[in-house]
Amino acid sequence: MIYLDNSATTKPYKEVLETYVTVSEQYFGNPSSLHSLGLEAEKVLTKSREVVAKLLGVQSKEVIFTSGGTEGNNLAIKGIALEHSSRGKHLITSVIEHASSYETFSELEKKGFEVTYLPVNQSGHISIEELKRALRSDTVLVSLIHVNNETGAAQPIEEIGKVLKEYPKVFFHVDHVQGITKVPVHLKNNHIDLCTISGHKFHGVKGTGALYVREGITLSPMLHGGVQEARFRAGTENVPGMAALAKALRMSTDKAQERKDHLIQLQQKAVNGLQEIDGVVVNSGIGDRHAPHIVNFSIPGAKPEVIIQALSHQQVYVSTKSACSSKLSSPSRILMEMGLGNKRAESAIRISFSYDTKNEEIEAFIKVMKKEVPKLLQVMR
Amino acid sequence: MIYLDNSATTKPYKEVLETYVTVSEQYFGNPSSLHSLGLEAEKVLTKSREVVAKLLGVQSKEVIFTSGGTEGNNLAIKGIALEHSSRGKHLITSVIEHASSYETFSELEKKGFEVTYLPVNQSGHISIEELKRALRSDTVLVSLIHVNNETGAAQPIEEIGKVLKEYPKVFFHVDHVQGITKVPVHLKNNHIDLCTISGHKFHGVKGTGALYVREGITLSPMLHGGVQEARFRAGTENVPGMAALAKALRMSTDKAQERKDHLIQLQQKAVNGLQEIDGVVVNSGIGDRHAPHIVNFSIPGAKPEVIIQALSHQQVYVSTKSACSSKLSSPSRILMEMGLGNKRAESAIRISFSYDTKNEEIEAFIKVMKKEVPKLLQVMR
Numbered sequence: 001m002i003y004l005d006n007s008a009t010t011k012p013y014k015e016v017l018e019t020y021v022t023v024s025e026q027y028f029g030n031p032s033s034l035h036s037l038g039l040e041a042e043k044v045l046t047k048s049r050e051v052v053a054k055l056l057g058v059q060s061k062e063v064i065f066t067s068g069g070t071e072g073n074n075l076a077i078k079g080i081a082l083e084h085s086s087r088g089k090h091l092i093t094s095v096i097e098h099a100s101s102y103e104t105f106s107e108l109e110k111k112g113f114e115v116t117y118l119p120v121n122q123s124g125h126i127s128i129e130e131l132k133r134a135l136r137s138d139t140v141l142v143s144l145i146h147v148n149n150e151t152g153a154a155q156p157i158e159e160i161g162k163v164l165k166e167y168p169k170v171f172f173h174v175d176h177v178q179g180i181t182k183v184p185v186h187l188k189n190n191h192i193d194l195c196t197i198s199g200h201k202f203h204g205v206k207g208t209g210a211l212y213v214r215e216g217i218t219l220s221p222m223l224h225g226g227v228q229e230a231r232f233r234a235g236t237e238n239v240p241g242m243a244a245l246a247k248a249l250r251m252s253t254d255k256a257q258e259r260k261d262h263l264i265q266l267q268q269k270a271v272n273g274l275q276e277i278d279g280v281v282v283n284s285g286i287g288d289r290h291a292p293h294i295v296n297f298s299i300p301g302a303k304p305e306v307i308i309q310a311l312s313h314q315q316v317y318v319s320t321k322s323a324c325s326s327k328l329s330s331p332s333r334i335l336m337e338m339g340l341g342n343k344r345a346e347s348a349i350r351i352s353f354s355y356d357t358k359n360e361e362i363e364a365f366i367k368v369m370k371k372e373v374p375k376l377l378q379v380m381r
Numbered sequence: 382m383i384y385l386d387n388s389a390t391t392k393p394y395k396e397v398l399e400t401y402v403t404v405s406e407q408y409f410g411n412p413s414s415l416h417s418l419g420l421e422a423e424k425v426l427t428k429s430r431e432v433v434a435k436l437l438g439v440q441s442k443e444v445i446f447t448s449g450g451t452e453g454n455n456l457a458i459k460g461i462a463l464e465h466s467s468r469g470k471h472l473i474t475s476v477i478e479h480a481s482s483y484e485t486f487s488e489l490e491k492k493g494f495e496v497t498y499l500p501v502n503q504s505g506h507i508s509i510e511e512l513k514r515a516l517r518s519d520t521v522l523v524s525l526i527h528v529n530n531e532t533g534a535a536q537p538i539e540e541i542g543k544v545l546k547e548y549p550k551v552f553f554h555v556d557h558v559q560g561i562t563k564v565p566v567h568l569k570n571n572h573i574d575l576c577t578i579s580g581h582k583f584h585g586v587k588g589t590g591a592l593y594v595r596e597g598i599t600l601s602p603m604l605h606g607g608v609q610e611a612r613f614r615a616g617t618e619n620v621p622g623m624a625a626l627a628k629a630l631r632m633s634t635d636k637a638q639e640r641k642d643h644l645i646q647l648q649q650k651a652v653n654g655l656q657e658i659d660g661v662v663v664n665s666g667i668g669d670r671h672a673p674h675i676v677n678f679s680i681p682g683a684k685p686e687v688i689i690q691a692l693s694h695q696q697v698y699v700s701t702k703s704a705c706s707s708k709l710s711s712p713s714r715i716l717m718e719m720g721l722g723n724k725r726a727e728s729a730i731r732i733s734f735s736y737d738t739k740n741e742e743i744e745a746f747i748k749v750m751k752k753e754v755p756k757l758l759q760v761m762r
Contacts, residue, residue, distance in 0.1 A: 005419075009410065011409045020401075021401075024401075028392045029386070033700050034693075036698075067452075069617075070604050071448075074605060074606070106605070205622075207448060224487070225485070236449060237587070317418050319416070
């Protein structure tokens with residue numbers, strides 16, 4: 001099996017599942033219960049929060065546990081927009097956000113908010129000048145995806161942070177779901193107010209995530225009820241899930257340090273190999289402004305489902321665009337917005353690595369591609 | 382260890398955790414991915430949904446997976462209120478709802494909805510006549526907790542369903558979090574449109590739940606993004622969590638059938654024992670109109686935290702009111718609404734059983750109580 005769909009989801013680390021099971025069995029109490037079983041569960045939750053906070057370089061009380069990236073993005077965007085609407089109803093985002101942000105902004109537009117969608121260039125980057133022009137006195141939020149989930153294009157968060165430092169009333173949310181453990185971002189130094197991460201993207205378990213909310217910021221909650229998660233997110237805490245999240249983040253951060261250049265090498269190898277194949281166009285870039293774990297390419301004229309099936313039969317797993325919208329048979333919104341045209345946007349394939357992906361797996365993938373692509377092109381003619 | 386806090390949370394069954402781990406390892410794909418790993422994960426999800434649907438007596442497509450009871454209640458109540466507000470803005474609930482419903486209604490009041498909170502009598506039951514009087518032409522939702530989480534009082538869902546059958550435009554939501562596998566309710570026969578359950582209350586894992594939404598009903602989603610869960614709930618599906626939910630529901634339903642009278646016996650034994658102790662007043666009832674797994678009692682004048690700590694030192698785990706509000710040191714809202722007075726509402730203790738709770742555990746609990754309560758009363762004097 002050659003699994004090259006790590007941006008859709010990753011396999012949980014063995015140690016992460018062990019943590020999950022241990023906590024589920026030994027610390028199964030409800031952290032809100034006052035007896036010692038409850039207190040012990042609460043300690044595990046507190047410890048997990050401390051670990052996540054430390055790895056993010058923030059305070060424990062600034063970490064809100066969620067059920068995943070979609071919830072994090074929804075909570076950050078709606079939470080800020082609805083809570084601070086008296087200050088203004090203008091929001092800024094980009095045209096290449098993940099559906100969990102993009103659809104949330106569409107929803108807010110229906111509720112009377114005005115949204116500026118910053119365009120991107122052919123490499124998938126917004127322009128700092130356009131951002132500056134978009135900022136208004138009634139702007140309350142800038143929300144941007146750091147690493148795009150389809151192309152790996154990384155927005156210049158440091159530069160954006162510098163611009164937003166001059167606008168202390170504008171909140172800055174970063175969708176860091178694809179970036180975390182791949183492209184480091186210092187939350188505190190870059191004027192970031194809110195930041196979303198999702199456990200299953202870095203070998204944690206599904207249904208877990210965290211939202212960093214800078215101290216002092218108030219949010220309108222989506223889930224009302226108990227007083228958990230600083231009242232920002234009611235509901236019995238998923239203690240084993242969050243312990244697993246902390247473990248996965250620690251392990252992935254360690255791997256990122258040990259194997260810093262590994263993903264870059266895999267990416268270079270994949271791009272080189274793909275460029276040798278007739279009919280294949282690489283859509284994503286490499287280097288500083290791109291995450292090292294994603295390569296996006298098209299086979300103009302081919303149906304991506306057919307390529308995916310052909311590769312899947314060889315136990316090579318890749319994807320079309322975002323998993324969250326892969327069942328919608330429309331061209332990739334992201335590639336269209338990059339101006340790559342319908343043919344490329346319709347036939348886009350994404351491969352995505354983890355730190356455990358092997359060089360040989362990329363070689364085998366290229367080998368399979370070299371065999372399958374000519375067959376596909378043959379059929380199409 | 383004598384764990385009598387099963388209404389706060391239950392210990393996951395060993396087999397449930399095994400299912401969780403197996404699915405996490407072997408079916409870790411994203412169900413939205415088009416390759417075979419994705420399809421296999423989707424099959425597990427579909428199978429889990431079928432199992433839950435069958436056990437609830439509904440169709441698969443009527444089961445929406447959630448992150449738990451709080452999300453289920455929020456989604457049902459806000460989902461209906463916001464989606465159908467053009468038909469009316471009047472909502473009916475009761476004064477003894479769980480915080481995840483109660484606080485959601487408070488929030489909707491701020492948004493211009495009018496909410497009628499039905500009162501309850503001393504046994505914790507609403508009056509059918511009052512419900513009938515409350516129904517108006519602009520009523521869109523009746524949302525009621527089936528089994529109250531503090532007292533075990535079970536609302537007469539069948540009678541309520543009969544009344545609401547005459548009001549086809551009014552949606553009926555049941556918070557079945559404490560009732561499921563303890564007090565059966567036929568969803569289809571009782572005109573129930575929406576029903577919330579939570580996995581960790583019946584030996585599933587935390588962070589899992591389901592909302593039954595009758596076919597054809599539309600809801601305003603809380604989480605926007607991908608097209609998962611019939612577009613009612615975006616986000617990568619928690620496949621292992623939902624497989625665990627299905628497993629737990631099947632096992633608990635089986636136990637409920639095998640050991641039908643076991644909880645009733647435990648409850649009778651506990652009530653008999655408690656009634657023998659000077660200074661203890663039992664607040665909850667037994668019999669048809671009460672769930673068999675909850676007993677609520679007070680030691681007027683005593684601080685419940687002190688009782689909980691004293692029992693906790695003996696490895697007996699019980700709770701004050703609801704876990705979700707146990708850290709708020711106010712009297713129980715539920716007991717106040719039942720008219721039991723401040724003294725009883727301030728000193729209320731809940732014990733709650735699972736099908737695995739043993740007779741000897743109740744005997745041991747009573748023994749500890751008989752030793753500890755006189756000491757506590759001594760200190761108070």
